[in-house]
Amino acid sequence: MSEWLYSDIVKDHFMHPKNVLEDEDSYQADGKGIVGNIRCGDQMLVAIKVKEGRIQDCRWKTYGCASAIASTSILSEYVKGKTLEEAYKVTPQDIVEHLGGLPDHKIHCSVLGDKALRAAIEDYYKRNGLEGKLEKEPAVVICTCMDITDKDIEEAVKKGAKTYEELQNMTKIGTVCGQCKEKSLELLHQYNHLYGE
Amino acid sequence: MNRIYLDYNATTPLHPEVKEEIVKSLDIFGNPSSMHSFGREANERIEKSRKRCADLIGASSREIIFTGGGSESNNTVLKLVGCGEACCCGYFGCRNEVVTSTIEHPSVLETVKTLEKRGVPVHYVRVDSFGKIDMDHLRSVVGEKTALVSIMYANNEIGTIQDIKAITALAHERGALMHTDAVQAVGKLPVNVADLGVDFLSFSGHKLYAPKGVGVLYTRTGSPYCSLIHGGHQEGGRRAGTLNNLGIIALGKACELTGREMTEEVRRLEYLRNKLRDGIEKTISDIRVNGHPTDLLPGTLNVSFYGVEGEAILLYLDMVGISVSTGSACATGSLEPSHVILATGTDSELAHGSIRFSMGFGTTEEEIDRVIRELKPIIERLRKMSTVYGKNRELQGVCAK
Numbered sequence: 001m002s003e004w005l006y007s008d009i010v011k012d013h014f015m016h017p018k019n020v021l022e023d024e025d026s027y028q029a030d031g032k033g034i035v036g037n038i039r040c041g042d043q044m045l046v047a048i049k050v051k052e053g054r055i056q057d058c059r060w061k062t063y064g065c066a067s068a069i070a071s072t073s074i075l076s077e078y079v080k081g082k083t084l085e086e087a088y089k090v091t092p093q094d095i096v097e098h099l100g101g102l103p104d105h106k107i108h109c110s111v112l113g114d115k116a117l118r119a120a121i122e123d124y125y126k127r128n129g130l131e132g133k134l135e136k137e138p139a140v141v142i143c144t145c146m147d148i149t150d151k152d153i154e155e156a157v158k159k160g161a162k163t164y165e166e167l168q169n170m171t172k173i174g175t176v177c178g179q180c181k182e183k184s185l186e187l188l189h190q191y192n193h194l195y196g197e
Numbered sequence: 198m199n200r201i202y203l204d205y206n207a208t209t210p211l212h213p214e215v216k217e218e219i220v221k222s223l224d225i226f227g228n229p230s231s232m233h234s235f236g237r238e239a240n241e242r243i244e245k246s247r248k249r250c251a252d253l254i255g256a257s258s259r260e261i262i263f264t265g266g267g268s269e270s271n272n273t274v275l276k277l278v279g280c281g282e283a284c285c286c287g288y289f290g291c292r293n294e295v296v297t298s299t300i301e302h303p304s305v306l307e308t309v310k311t312l313e314k315r316g317v318p319v320h321y322v323r324v325d326s327f328g329k330i331d332m333d334h335l336r337s338v339v340g341e342k343t344a345l346v347s348i349m350y351a352n353n354e355i356g357t358i359q360d361i362k363a364i365t366a367l368a369h370e371r372g373a374l375m376h377t378d379a380v381q382a383v384g385k386l387p388v389n390v391a392d393l394g395v396d397f398l399s400f401s402g403h404k405l406y407a408p409k410g411v412g413v414l415y416t417r418t419g420s421p422y423c424s425l426i427h428g429g430h431q432e433g434g435r436r437a438g439t440l441n442n443l444g445i446i447a448l449g450k451a452c453e454l455t456g457r458e459m460t461e462e463v464r465r466l467e468y469l470r471n472k473l474r475d476g477i478e479k480t481i482s483d484i485r486v487n488g489h490p491t492d493l494l495p496g497t498l499n500v501s502f503y504g505v506e507g508e509a510i511l512l513y514l515d516m517v518g519i520s521v522s523t524g525s526a527c528a529t530g531s532l533e534p535s536h537v538i539l540a541t542g543t544d545s546e547l548a549h550g551s552i553r554f555s556m557g558f559g560t561t562e563e564e565i566d567r568v569i570r571e572l573k574p575i576i577e578r579l580r581k582m583s584t585v586y587g588k589n590r591e592l593q594g595v596c597a598k
Binding site for chain 2: 014015017020022034036038039040041042043044045060061062063064065066067068069106109176
């Protein structure tokens, strides 16, 4: 029989997910973040415990498909022991790499994990009066389906995105309902003006 | 592991009698258009099959055109509108509009989108929460400009059956022609073109235990017609291409046997479907059964599970050998959940969490019992790891828009 759509690692994390936040009430999270939109088919919650600036434990809940579930599961393993600064920089690419790859049309299912983690870290900073650690201006969500912020667009432009298609390839912005296209084109233009040659 | 196939609406296995017919006919290779004995031998079998197909739907043999399947049949009819050739345009005169519904199969919806690009105005009739055509809306869009009304007989995803007879009467009253995509109905329900009054009807072999790649377009005598595929005189010049002997022979056999077994099979599948529905309702909370409560295909059950996404359910079921399908976006790669379930006004969370169980001749009561047993722990497990089930339901507002 032909192989699954997914890698063995994805399959394993889907069938035997690690670190599911089963009892949210009794779990004393130091930071918690939830991102995504159920209308688009996936939503993730990440809860962390922090000790001496490092992630001691990471638990999660995910509404979504196999790759979304596997992405959060592997993320929860991957970030344990990392400093908050390191964890804050985890990218979707890191997650996909650790999953042994995802089919193209499934990459977008993995981009929420890192965002949920960042939301949890930000929540931790806020709870502990460490807002200074956060970026000066809070990011504004432009694409609610994929949870892409103006900061993400800025980053993509810095990395070379010039056209809307390039921006979409890099961030998956506007790949679901498409309602944010006008706003993101505006920002794309703005950042290209700032950073383009 | 014994596998359980509950995806008969996607495609069916060959019925043993159909398989036997194919094996017996493997040497029928002659080109049915040839005048010699090999050709005549093949032609005789094709014509026998044509008669069987015609009999199943109450048509006459010359009204049956063999095609490459349901999609081709649908394309052929829809593309009559605005084709620009005298044969159709002469008939339609100044009528150039198409009326269809929001829940059609992609082979209809994508085709009418192509027509729109060619300048054909298309009206999409709404359905109610059970997937039934909104007759008031239909009445308001079918008029003196309507060339063709195309409404599916039964929906592939939720199983809702339309009142094609009443819809046809309305179309005819306003001078429009009527097509129905009956791919999910023929072989499963009694379908009679004389009773319905339709001008065109499509059906497909692989939904009724014949192989893929063969279908029928019923065309009422006297209807305007234009070939989609040119280049041969086959099918009375209506569909070029050397006939698919084995596929057509198999389809004829399938029509004969589904017709013969229909009454009993409808009763059996309804029993199994109701048993599955009751079993799920009894063992799993927070579900919604999609589709019409009574005007429903006998072997189709579509259920949405709150708080879980369909692809995850599908894959967990697959791991225990149970094959179903889902309306979730993730499973299709399209990013959009089922257009059918959305069209019934159901919110997208439930569309993402919809699972279709479709049964057929091989489905047994033991299988249904096993599905009910296996499903409960899978749903419970996925709900435990879901953000949108239990205590986080109230958080939805924060995250959605």
